[in-house]
Amino acid sequence: MSHHESNAVAAPAGAVLEVSGLTVGFRQGSALRTVVRDVSFSLRRGELLALVGESGSGKSVTALAVMGLLPEGIAAVSGGSVRFAGQDLGSLSPEERRRLRGRRLSMIFQEPMTALNPVMTIGQQLAETLLAHGQCGRREARARAVRLLEEVGIPAAATRLRDYPHQLSGGQRQRVMIAMALACRPELLIADEPTTALDVTVQAQIMELLNRLRRQLGTAVLFITHNLALVREQADRVAVMVSGQLVETAPAAELFRRPCHPYTRLLLRSVPSAAGRHAALAAIDAPRPGVSPHPAACAFATRCPFVQDTCLTEPPGDQTPAPDHHVRCRRPSMFDVALAADGASEEPPPAVGDGPRAVLEARGLQVWFPRRAGLFGRRRAPVRAVDGVDLTLRAGETLALVGESGCGKTTVGKALVRLLRPTGGSVRLGDGTELTRLDEHALRPLRRRIQMIFQDPFSSLDPRLMAGESLLEGLDAQRIGTPAERRAVVEALLGDVGLPPEAAGRYPHQFSGGQRQRLGLARALAVAPDIIVCDECTSALDVSVQAQMLNLLRRLQRRLGLAYLFITHDLSVVSYFADRVAVMYLGRIVEEGPAAEVLAHPAHPYTRALLAAAPRLDGESRRGPVLQGDLPSPGCPPDGCRFHPRCPLAADECRLREPPRRPLAPAHWAACHRATSPDAEGNFPSRLDNRATRD
Amino acid sequence: MLIYLLRRLAYVIPTLIGVNLLVFALFFLVNTPDDMAREALGDKASSPEQLAHWKASRGYDLPLLWNGGAAGAAKVTRTVLWTKSLSLLWGDLGRSDMTRELIGPALRERVVPSLCVSLPVFLATLLLNIVLAMQSARRRGGAFDMNVQLLCVLLMSVSSLIYIIAGQYAFAKVMRLTPVSGFQPGRDMALFLALPVVTGVVSSLGGGVRLYRTLFLEEMGRDYVRTARAKGLSEARILYVHVLRNALIPIVTNVPLQLLMLMTGNMLLENFFSIPGLGGYTIGALRSQDFAVVRTMVFLGSVLYMLGMLLSDICYCLADPRVRLGGGARP
């Protein structure tokens, strides 16, 4: 660590946190593997610094090192220093550090589900933080806890103190976590992906809360995320990490206007958006094999398209293209070089209208799950996961099915592929074959027409089978071709998804997440389907890997004329990838239409709320009010319009009568009593827009 | 919760009927009353009359499943199935085949000595398990943990017979600290019980500590522990409040079941130390081929198990807020 003095960013006066040259190693057997190398940044009072990077880049490890929470005996700080309010944390005893935690620096985590102790009431858990730091006496702690809960917007706080975590919704749990973290008014809050596990509307609620408290209390926030749009919206400054190194630090506006490091630039160009609809996304390659750079060299060198020989052998230099904008790259003036337009715009897809034939039609699709009530229990109403969904999918098009978790979109996908048996309605293939009434045996040969790919790259391939065996599975089951032909098909498929033929002999754990998703796609393609149901198939991937997957999906669609039902919660992917979009809420579709039209002129209040809640990378702020409350249980959906309890426009009519579909534009409809056609400028007049300007 | 318990209760009855029929099949279909009589009287010296008399005096002369000769309900009730097996369901335990004494009272007088041994063993083991496992988990990877782990594997690898024999030899014969065996209610009871209790604890310690240690370690790796650390709680509070409260749920809810199972007695300890308990009673019955007693003990064991499961379920409902208040599934 000879060079961290020179690299250390000059700490501005009044910095709450100064990290300089931080290096963290993980013990592997007897060796120490460095996962964070020479990281330096500082954080001022009341500032929100976003630490951005792909998974495994060392963001969370950096945060845990600051907190002093690295897993004992496994990871240790091996260099550099962390100064908190002028005090070197490394020089403190464990006991002294413990007394700082929770009082002057605190942390919230990604999974609100598991981060709270399930067998203690939230009142106890809140109070113990106060008591542990001697903030108040036992008697006063209760009153303080109530005030804290009120502060984070939990209604009827006094009665909720006795609740256990499982009685709260995910968003409420994260509010409790925030209340606990801010109980002692810390100077620094570290938020490690605090909204990643939450729906976009809840994410907006939580971000609003965090921002309000940050301003009120003057707390500095180290915000760890992989969501670039959220960073653009929320951060004061941004620090970009890649493979354990900090490569670029800049004020947020500056970074998004003038990204300098090749990684940052590629990363920003890999985010899907409506504007880049017809171009391929930038993808960041996997490390080039056979290159072993110097340990202190740029961590991005093996993946960088602009790599020079010196990048691999010497530490990256420091550049300061603007005040407070630091880039660690050996290439001078990187920001002047234009990125090669690798994704030259492709020809726009054939216009989708009523032209191409339908390959799948679902009418009144219904999936109800019975609830077991036991021998003596009363009969309980079934869970109406999917309750009357109509969908039409045409050859060669992408229909996106959008909604929050729990709205039933995955259930629709599984029912179409007949992994679940629908309890009502009909599903017909393009040739009119009715699928819902076929038994398992008759269905088997038809299964090849409609395939599914899944979200979790770790569970989508059998860990005990080689990739080739997984790909052969469908060919065997559908008795396609001779054994020799099947092997040829597998090789061709691997080529199609960008993997070498040797990959057939490797096991899933030898592939990266993105490669596994591509293998899952190849397995589905093996049986030459007409339709592929993509169930959140890019949600678990880093944005640059997602870009590869989306590029691949689009290329294959053009070539093979595939129809995709693209199930997702990510509106930026929809805007980039989908031809048409259907918005789902509590088991029903509330709005459907061409993607561009629906996203530009949403008619249903729910669609608008979703769009308003989703942060945007283009920086365009088009926010409506944050949607309040949580998704009701599909076990007892509200009467009338299912959205009315959360709808800002709800009237008596909405509470009583189910809204009919209202056609708004060609192929665009919304199921809402209050939806109206757009005016001449294409805007929907409504009270919603009048309230759009808030705080 | 009430509905949940009623559902569990509804499981108990068919299960007990199933056990009853299984025991009946084992004792009367595989091994007929004739076989029993022959074995009881000895193979050689048994004339058909003697066999018939033996069976008649013990009520085994009835038809097994269906009494065609009887009238009305007696067609069913005047059978071996009804009088010897199903009768257990309503608490009629019958008489011993050998001594002809009623089994019910015999069991009642033997329960207390059995519990005098097994209860202290159980409680001491539970306590030691928790304490050792907690200390071990807390210092995981350290010298103390390693030694405890090694000791546990060693303890687990030795037959409990050896512990008993060695204990008797060392403490009773060589050092003469305790009596070799025997049982006496009253003042001397502690002296008589010391050795059986110690050997009982030693022989069941190894597995228990290992199991509980795994349980504690698993709990210590959970996210809420990280949250507690981030809140700046002391290590002691994290372990003894947060971790223990979670880890103890499966341990404590299992206690009622284990307590009830203690009532069937510990055969090895009771036999070696001549304690007049139920375990010894069962062994006596086994050695004298007293089918009636073994049958009853098997059925009673199953009744106690089912009752214990029920109580444990109730405990679980009470101990875990996720079940008590609904909304969460059993983990």
Add this chain to the structure above:
Amino acid sequence: MTLAEALGSWTGQNLLTLALAALAVWGGWRCSRREHWRLAWRQLRRRRAAMASLVILSGYLLVALLDSVGWRSPAVSPDTGEPLRRPDTGEVVLDGGRSALDHLLSGLRRRRERSYSAPLADTGLAMTRMGEGGRGRVAVPEPLRFPGAHPLGTDRVGEDVLYQALKSIRTGMVIGVLTTLLAVPLALLLGILSGYFGGWVDDLLQYVCIVLSSIPTILFIAAFMLVFGQGLPQLCLAMGIASWTGLYRLLRGETLRLREADYIQAAIGLGVPHWRILLRHIVPNVMHLVLITAILRFSSEVLAEAALTYLGIGVGADTYSWGSMINDARTELTREPLVWWKLTAAFAFMLGLVLPANLLGDAVRDALDPRLRTE
């Protein structure tokens, strides 16, 4: 010839042993072709305790195998040493047959003393009736027929203790292996059927499982052995039936979890028949649990045999086993001078099998199931 007779004869037993050995070799070969087993094996090889355990266990296994194959040889007249012939036909008469181990250890077997002798002693102890009414027994020194030839001494009837301990190895191994071979396939089949298909299949199997597991294990074995009589096959059967329920529950739960895995859903979506999904996906993905359970249970079954034999519901006194050795030795501790060697031999030989099995079990669990890792 009935099945029992066939299995009782040497030909039957040799074939059975051979079949089991072939099965083990085939299983090992199949596993060695799979990456995850090889990975686990590499991990296992790094642990010295596990490798030492494996060597010791192989030794035990070898002895057990040698004691499981055998042949009949011509009977010899005890007086003349000439082969016996049938008086009518002149055919050579064959004896009951002895195992390969018996042939190897014929020296130890034949060197019988009259009564006790300490390890490697030159003089033995004879129990003589003394005193009024012949109630007391006193040991008097007595020269041995084969001085210094008994490494672990002899017992009351003068039989070599080392020979008994070695012969008991087979009993221990058979109990461990046969019980596992009975319980594991049953639990595997029923567990994955129950978890995969659910519905009435699951309800029925769960009912059977709860009925069986509601009976305390020791009482179940007691009832079983009382009805069927003592003996090695009966004991294996009783322990097998009593012990499949635990693994069944584990595998049922695991299958329920696996069933929802995306790769199984994908296979269903591709139209792969259920039986193929069970064989190709479910079975390989639960095999590590089966192996871990089998190894860890092996040792507890060996220990259980001793206790059960002591209680009179085990293999019976006519079969060599550590349980019956301990049982005999118990009364010997009251003798003067102390007769300690039989108990010690049984203890040492048992520990020598159970301790490595436990150590290996832990190592295999660590290598195969990172979730259960103890450290």
